[in-house]
Amino acid sequence: GAGVSQSPSNKVTEKGKDVELRCDPISGHTALYWYRQSLGQGLEFLIYFQGNSAPDKSGLPSDRFSAERTGGSVSTLTIQRTQQEDSAVYLCASRFPGLASDTQYFGPGTRLTVL
Amino acid sequence: TQLLEQSPQFLSIQEGENLTVYCNSSSVFSSLQWYRQEPGEGPVLLVTVVTGGEVKKLKRLTFQFGDARKDSSLHITAAQPGDTGLYLCAGAGGGGADGLTFGKGTHLIIQP
Numbered sequence: 771g772a773g774v775s776q777s778p779s780n781k782v783t784e785k786g787k788d789v790e791l792r793c794d795p796i797s798g799h800t801a802l803y804w805y806r807q808s809l810g811q812g813l814e815f816l817i818y819f820q821g822n823s824a825p826d827k828s829g830l831p832s833d834r835f836s837a838e839r840t841g842g843s844v845s846t847l848t849i850q851r852t853q854q855e856d857s858a859v860y861l862c863a864s865r866f867p868g869l870a871s872d873t874q875y876f877g878p879g880t881r882l883t884v885l
Numbered sequence: 886t887q888l889l890e891q892s893p894q895f896l897s898i899q900e901g902e903n904l905t906v907y908c909n910s911s912s913v914f915s916s917l918q919w920y921r922q923e924p925g926e927g928p929v930l931l932v933t934v935v936t937g938g939e940v941k942k943l944k945r946l947t948f949q950f951g952d953a954r955k956d957s958s959l960h961i962t963a964a965q966p967g968d969t970g971l972y973l974c975a976g977a978g979g980g981g982a983d984g985l986t987f988g989k990g991t992h993l994i995i996q997p
Contacts, residue, residue, distance in 0.1 A: 774927070805987075812973065812989035813928070861927050873918075874985065876927025 772796075774877035776862050782883045783852055791847045791880045795864030803865070803874060804837055804847050808858040816860075819845065820867065852884045888912070889976055891988035899996050901963050906972055906991045909956040914976035917950055917957045918985065922971040964995045 920928035
């Protein structure tokens with residue numbers, strides 16, 4: 771596709787349930803990022819994938835959060851045993867390293883609501 | 886942890902007025918980016934500033950990077966309703982994770 775896509779666009783779940791959020795980056799972009807945007811809190815970095823290197827997980831807030839990137843393309847962010855404080859918009863971004871710009875291209879996000 | 890402080894947090898002005906949004910940090914960044922985000926969408930990059938003291942113009946928007954590369958400003962001249970949105974600054978290259986360090990954003994409303 772022409773841009774980064776994310777699914778679902780909205781997800782409502784009950785406290786304690788697991789959720790999976792999907793990100794399809796721009797074709798050819800080897801770098802992929804997940805961010806969380808809470809109301810009034812700006813964007814919080816979660817995890818970064820670059821090619822076949824081990825991901826940088828330093829931003830994950832707890833061990834309930836994990837992410838995978840299969841085949842260097844699609845990524846899935848999994849939140850286990852969701853809590854109400856997990857409610858936020860989860861944004862994915864991709865980048866093509868090596869270009870002069872550090873431009874990250876963002877998807878539209880998944881709005882997660884934990885009841 | 887590097888922090889980027891944006892001010893003001895909220896700004897509502899009339900069409901045609903000028904405004905300035907600030908982004909400040911105690912950390913040095915190799916580059917700083919400004920994004921605009923509309924409801925239901927992801928942030929879209931407006932500009933990247935790299936050199937201390939650099940000034941970039943994008944139509945009615947003027948971006949400046951501080952000499953010490955710790956702060957930046959966004960000035961909008963003759964604001965239009967289409968400028969309404971959330972403006973985010975983000976610093977890169979400050980060490981640590983490769984992800985950008987974002988400010989909390991400035992919610993800008995331009996009233997017709």
